[in-house]
Amino acid sequence: MARPDTNLRATCLAIGVLSERTGVNIETTRYYERIGLLPKPDRTAGRHRSYAPEHVATLAFIRRARELGFPLETIRDLIRLNAEGACCETARDVTAAHRRDIRRKIADLRKLDRALSVLIDECHPGKQPSCPIMNALAARQP
Amino acid sequence: MARPDTNLRATCLAIGVLSERTGVNIETTRYYERIGLLPKPDRTAGRHRSYAPEHVATLAFIRRARELGFPLETIRDLIRLNAEGACCETARDVTAAHRRDIRRKIADLRKLDRALSVLIDECHPGKQPSCPIMNALAARQP
DNA sequence: GCTACAATCTGTAGTCGCCACAGATGCAAG
DNA sequence: CTTGCATCTGTGGCGACTACAGATTGTAGC
Numbered sequence: 374m375a376r377p378d379t380n381l382r383a384t385c386l387a388i389g390v391l392s393e394r395t396g397v398n399i400e401t402t403r404y405y406e407r408i409g410l411l412p413k414p415d416r417t418a419g420r421h422r423s424y425a426p427e428h429v430a431t432l433a434f435i436r437r438a439r440e441l442g443f444p445l446e447t448i449r450d451l452i453r454l455n456a457e458g459a460c461c462e463t464a465r466d467v468t469a470a471h472r473r474d475i476r477r478k479i480a481d482l483r484k485l486d487r488a489l490s491v492l493i494d495e496c497h498p499g500k501q502p503s504c505p506i507m508n509a510l511a512a513r514q515p
Numbered sequence: 516m517a518r519p520d521t522n523l524r525a526t527c528l529a530i531g532v533l534s535e536r537t538g539v540n541i542e543t544t545r546y547y548e549r550i551g552l553l554p555k556p557d558r559t560a561g562r563h564r565s566y567a568p569e570h571v572a573t574l575a576f577i578r579r580a581r582e583l584g585f586p587l588e589t590i591r592d593l594i595r596l597n598a599e600g601a602c603c604e605t606a607r608d609v610t611a612a613h614r615r616d617i618r619r620k621i622a623d624l625r626k627l628d629r630a631l632s633v634l635i636d637e638c639h640p641g642k643q644p645s646c647p648i649m650n651a652l653a654a655r656q657p
Numbered sequence: 658g659c660t661a662c663a664a665t666c667t668g669t670a671g672t673c674g675c676c677a678c679a680g681a682t683g684c685a686a687g
Numbered sequence: 688c689t690t691g692c693a694t695c696t697g698t699g700g701c702g703a704c705t706a707c708a709g710a711t712t713g714t715a716g717c
Contacts, residue, residue, distance in 0.1 A: 389693060399694085400676055408674095419683045421694055430653065437652050441634075442627045445674070455653060461646035465638045468648055472631040475624050482621045485584045489614040492583075496607045504603035506610055510579050511572065511597060529713090531664065541665085542705060550703095561712045563665055587703070 385415070385423040395432045405435060410449055443471055527557070527565040537574045547577060552591055585613055 392399045405411040406422075411431055414422045424432075431452065438448045447467060454460035454467075495505040534541045547553040548564075553573055556564045566574075573594065580590045589609060596602035596609075637647040 387693075388695095398676075401674080403695095404675065417683085419694085420696095421683070433654075434652050437654065439674090441630055441652075442624075451649075451652065455649050460649065461638060461643065462640035464646050464648040465635060465640055468631055468635055468638075472628060472635065475628050475631065479621055479624045479628065482584075482617050482624070486614060486617050486621065488583055489610055489617065493607060493610055493614065496603060496610075498604035498607055501603065504606050506606040507593075507597050507602065510576050510583075510593065512575075512579065529664075530666095540705075543703080545666095546704065559712085561665085562667095563712070581703090 385425055386429065388422050388424070391424045391429060391432065394429060395436055397432055397436050402432065405432070405445075408445070410435060410445060410452075441471075442475060447471065527567055528571065530564050530566070533566045533571060533574065536571060537578055539574055539578050544574065547574070547587075550587070552577060552587060552594075583613075584617060589613065 386394070388399050388402060391397075392402060395402075397405075402411065406413055411428065414424045414428055417423050434452060434455070435448055438451060439445075443451065451464065451467065454463055492506045492509055498504075528536070530541050530544060533539075534544060537544075539547075544553065548555055553570065556566045556570055559565050576594060576597070577590055580593060581587075585593065593606065593609065596605055634648045634651055640646075
């Protein structure tokens with residue numbers, strides 16, 4: 374009748390197992406706890422952390438959000454929203470704002486790409502008296 | 516005959532003037548010196564930094580390279596290359612490598628953009644029982 | 658020369674999101 | 688009981704700055 378995980382302890386995980394299961398580095402997990410992103414787990418008699426299933430869920434949540442590039446402070450908000458439920462609109466807004474950030478970064482990087490490409494295209498090693506790339510960097514007056 | 520800047524001191528700049536002229540923050544300029552990117556300038560009797568024209572040129576070089584997104588360690592190499600002259604091929608290689616980095620970052624960000632867009636498109640606030648964004652983040656098993 | 662006030666000085670700590678280490682414990686198997 | 692791995696705490700590093708605090712120095716007006 375009583376299955377093994379009727380015992381609460383049995384479902385709890387050491388930090389190493391948690392790490393493997395979620396793909397989050399041990400040190401990173403402790404870091405998340407330190408900054409208050411992951412709740413403090415119970416401890417064993419010897420002060421080792423003992424993670425309950427909800428910790429696994431939260432850490433996996435954090436990992437997936439990180440994979441989507443959300444900053445930790447935003448993830449903090451998302452976790453709160455998720456706990457509150459009924460958050461679809463806000464979640465959408467937060468995600469859309471994040472996508473705007475990403476797109477801004479892409480635009481910035483594309484500008485760099487174009488500028489670098491111009492320099493590279495101008496540069497024909499061995500066929501010019503001076504290097505266009507170095508000239509651009511060392512330009513007297515822009 | 517003797518023009519004002521026959522006097523060497525006259526062409527030297529305080530850090531504030533250097534900062535304005537190159538557009539590099541004062542603190543940043545000192546930081547570049549600390550990490551050995553910008554050579555240490557002479558000092559006045561009162562230990563204030565006194566920058567010669569070559570410092571202006573180097574700092575302007577650094578600034579332009581930073582605007583192109585080169586990391587400081589690469590800029591260190593570029594400065595050395597520039598001082599050595601006859602560097603066109605290497606400069607081109609360094610720039611091309613940097614462009615590859617930029618393009619990799621763009622590709623990564625575009626992946627994020629697409630993933631976020633899928634979530635945003637799936638999310639229609641008020642028309643669904645649960646939020647697709649939150650479901651994706653809190654997914655039981657990926 | 659004196660007095661304000663601005664500029665500069667040094668040194669340190671904070672940012673973001675981790676990762677790595679040292680040295681001390683804890684724990685489980687043989 | 689010992690061996691050897693896991694975990695503990697605390698600290699410092701990364702990149703590229705920025706922001707102070709508190710002490711000097713430089714300079715302009717009087």
